[in-house]
Amino acid sequence: MEKKVIFVLVIILLIIMGKMCRGELFEPTMQQETTEDTAIERTTEMEESIVTDKEEFAKQEKQTNSGKEETIKEETIKEETKETTKKKTKETTKDASNKIAQSEDYMELYPDMYVKKQAKIPLATVDEDVLGFRKYMMSYPIQNAIQNKKKVAYLTFDDGPSENTIKVLEILRKHNIKATFFMIAETITPDQYELIQEMIKEGHTIGIHTYSHNYRQIYSSVKAYLEDFYLAYKKIYEVTGMQPTIFRFPGGSYNCYMKGMREKVIDEMNRRGFNYYDWQVSAEDSVGNPSRASITRNVLKDFKKYQKPIILMHDSSINALTVQALDIIIQTMKEEGYEFDTVDRR
Numbered sequence: 001m002e003k004k005v006i007f008v009l010v011i012i013l014l015i016i017m018g019k020m021c022r023g024e025l026f027e028p029t030m031q032q033e034t035t036e037d038t039a040i041e042r043t044t045e046m047e048e049s050i051v052t053d054k055e056e057f058a059k060q061e062k063q064t065n066s067g068k069e070e071t072i073k074e075e076t077i078k079e080e081t082k083e084t085t086k087k088k089t090k091e092t093t094k095d096a097s098n099k100i101a102q103s104e105d106y107m108e109l110y111p112d113m114y115v116k117k118q119a120k121i122p123l124a125t126v127d128e129d130v131l132g133f134r135k136y137m138m139s140y141p142i143q144n145a146i147q148n149k150k151k152v153a154y155l156t157f158d159d160g161p162s163e164n165t166i167k168v169l170e171i172l173r174k175h176n177i178k179a180t181f182f183m184i185a186e187t188i189t190p191d192q193y194e195l196i197q198e199m200i201k202e203g204h205t206i207g208i209h210t211y212s213h214n215y216r217q218i219y220s221s222v223k224a225y226l227e228d229f230y231l232a233y234k235k236i237y238e239v240t241g242m243q244p245t246i247f248r249f250p251g252g253s254y255n256c257y258m259k260g261m262r263e264k265v266i267d268e269m270n271r272r273g274f275n276y277y278d279w280q281v282s283a284e285d286s287v288g289n290p291s292r293a294s295i296t297r298n299v300l301k302d303f304k305k306y307q308k309p310i311i312l313m314h315d316s317s318i319n320a321l322t323v324q325a326l327d328i329i330i331q332t333m334k335e336e337g338y339e340f341d342t343v344d345r346r
């Protein structure tokens with residue numbers, strides 16, 4: 001009996017062990033496992049949420065950082081702007097003070113180098129006593145129109161005086177016309193004083209070209225330009241007894257040496273009352289290898305394009321060919337209906 005009980009017990013034990021091995025009897029363990037799984041899941045979730053949180057945090061941090069960065073950026077920009085503004089203000093102030101310093105620098109120079117701004121010569125002279133005001137009002141525009149239709153050429157000679165100036169004057173006399181001479185004052189010798197005074201008496205106009213004709217020197221600064229101009233101004237004043245009021249920039253007002261100071265020089269010369277004249281037609285008699293034919297051709301091919309052409313020629317000692325070409329140039333222009341006058345009357 002006892003053996004039977006032990007046998008049964010052993011069998012039951014074996015069954016239980018078998019169940020145990022298949023996990024049927026340990027539900028709670030399984031549950032535990034499940035719980036563990038859940039826990040794992042939860043952990044994962046938690047981790048994920050932590051990760052998410054972390055991400056969120058990172059994001060937030062990033063945002064905060066980027067916010068910070070932006071703030072920093074903004075601040076940097078603000079700082080930079082401040083700096084730039086400061087710099088600009090500084091520069092402007094510097095510029096302004098420079099300008100003032102510069103302006104004052106040269107504006108106060110040569111107080112005797114001022115001329116009265118030349119008023120334009122009236123186009124029509126009207127005798128109001130004879131014609132009366134009404135007639136004046138009617139005739140003035142007509143007179144103007146007639147005057148405006150006139151073709152007038154302005155011959156200008158640079159770089160003189162020289163022995164060629166005398167020859168040029170002879171031709172002008174022959175044609176009974178007036179011209180303008182922009183002189184290099186340094187080359188004026190005492191034996192030429194009389195000639196120059198005679199030129200003025202004959203109705204020609206003497207203008208300033210330069211004293212030294214040294215481009216690099218005179219265009220090195222506004223001051224240097226004024227210094228050169230002042231020497232020429234004084235010399236011509238001394239020779240003629242008259243203030244020269246017109247001038248021509250060596251190389252013209254658009255030469256490359258003048259770059260950067262052009263406006264300043266022109267403003268200053270205008271402020272002092274001087275008028276400058278460039279040209280529309282060039283004889284090209286002072287560049288390359290000119291010939292009598294090329295000089296003639298250069299003027300004659302272009303002058304008709306303008307109703308009031310200013311013509312550039314030269315009367316220095318090297319310009320004998322210009323003298324040779326001059327007569328035919330004037331003759332042809334006259335035949336085309338052009339009158340001649342000095343450029344200050346333009």
Ligand SMILES: [Zn+2]
Nearest residue numbers: 158159250251
């Ligand atoms: Zn010149």
